[in-house]
Amino acid sequence: MLLPTCHATIPAARWHQIIEPLTAAAKVELWLYCPVTAEPMISGNKWMKLQYHINLIQQQQYRGFVTFGGAFSNHLAASATAAKLAGVSATAYVRADTIDPDNPTLRYCQQQGMLLLATDRATYRRRQQTDFLAILAKRHPNCLIIPEGGSSTLGAQGIASADLGNTPAGPANILATATASGGTLAGLIMANSQATKMNNQVKDIIGLAVLNDSGLHDKVAQLLPACFAMAAPWRIIATATGHRYAKCPGEHIEFCCQFTARHGIAIEPIYTGRALYKLYQMIAAGEFAPGSRISFFHTGGMQGLAGLLYRKLISFKHYQLLSAAAAD
Template structure:
């Protein structure tokens, strides 16, 4: 496995609200040799892949929703590095036209569908043991790729090192908590703000559990996204922010990065981040999710084109 397998690109977001608050907002994008593994995906997967290579395992089994960025990244990594992949998908019925799952299959991933009710139990210790029996030579990686191994990979990202000097706040979208835990672990004292794009009352606890001890040495905070939408749902305002960012060649989707940046801009407008002069935001990828939004008519073709390619 070659590393650097990725390249970082820094973009400074120029917005009325950043000007008004006199705050520099830097977006750190992680481009990967295999595009589907861009963003946080490579950092979360790299040491899992190293583990299976070192232990001569057949592949990796993991979990996700029907439009999961993580499953697609895993499938692409499997094809690129030559290991097998199994995706346990939270979905009642296999939909052959689902663009994410179509790509997973094209990358060679074997898919197992489980109803959302059963899916909850699939991640309990008992059923994990059953899955391990069924796939004895596979490494089982939790949903979202989040584990202590993923934290180790994300901690390597030099997010505080913006082109204009050290950031005084690091920020990212947070769902299963692995990415923010990695940023915290690698932050060397710079505070970290996670913007929760899921409604999960236990998210803070999950993040704490992923952090290397002692927990009280870390400076971080979790902020619920401010539009108060369920995971996967978004407002016209969030979409508008994504479309606005696309005009500056900052491409986002409204479920993770766009939703988090929308909240970050609102926090700047409210003066909540007045003590910070230079913020570094980790762009966690996930642009393939736009294909699924278009497929479900949650965005129009014109919006899709603008969000994906600008204009």
């Protein structure tokens, strides 16, 4: 595996202990790990997943990169920002029939200089196939291909720089994160495997899957170099089944608004809100032993709120409440 020689930046982060009647009743501690980035569009897990890719582009003097995402993708917004800051070109294959000029995410990406190519679903499904990637390599010479979500082994290595296991109260024994393309979960597994060597291993790493993707377990495993694959205890838990990804059930939106109002930390209903909602259900069901210390990764994603409002999936009132807290 090609490792960049530049060091990844260890992200600055804030910790928040979340105290609720629920956590008190279950006798568990819940901590939120919130990375702090100067650029709100590269918040949460985004810079961690992109940093090694950008380093590699600069070291190998690539012209830029090609990547993939849905029409409201946080990854596209983040990678467009990163490309502009790094002064490299960015092209994105967007899962959409047309590039809607009023879509707030796509408009933002174009403003950063990203070239957007509308891609039908059948073609988009080929985004990981070797023959398709070979065609893209020819079509975009001297460009790095960054997988959807930034979820490559390099992306996972960037996530492994997050010190999620060490809360201000001491080591966590459970790590949890929203998971979609798998890079974030793979990074936590890598970091935990490294911690194993220092006898500081967490007991349970939980990926709360926001997509119904039966291949996710294999995707995560494939991102792990062989030395990591066996070391860490990890599992994937489905969040609300029966609700499609990016459709916001009312209870998730309410949960996000109430959580944000109570704790002053904004969450959104596609990733962090959906995952935390499930984690709360697991705590309530007594799935964690008393004394457990859970560390939850706040992976950002607040740019997606504008797209939810645009598609009328959240009300203006909810949008205002959540985005105002996000801007604090």
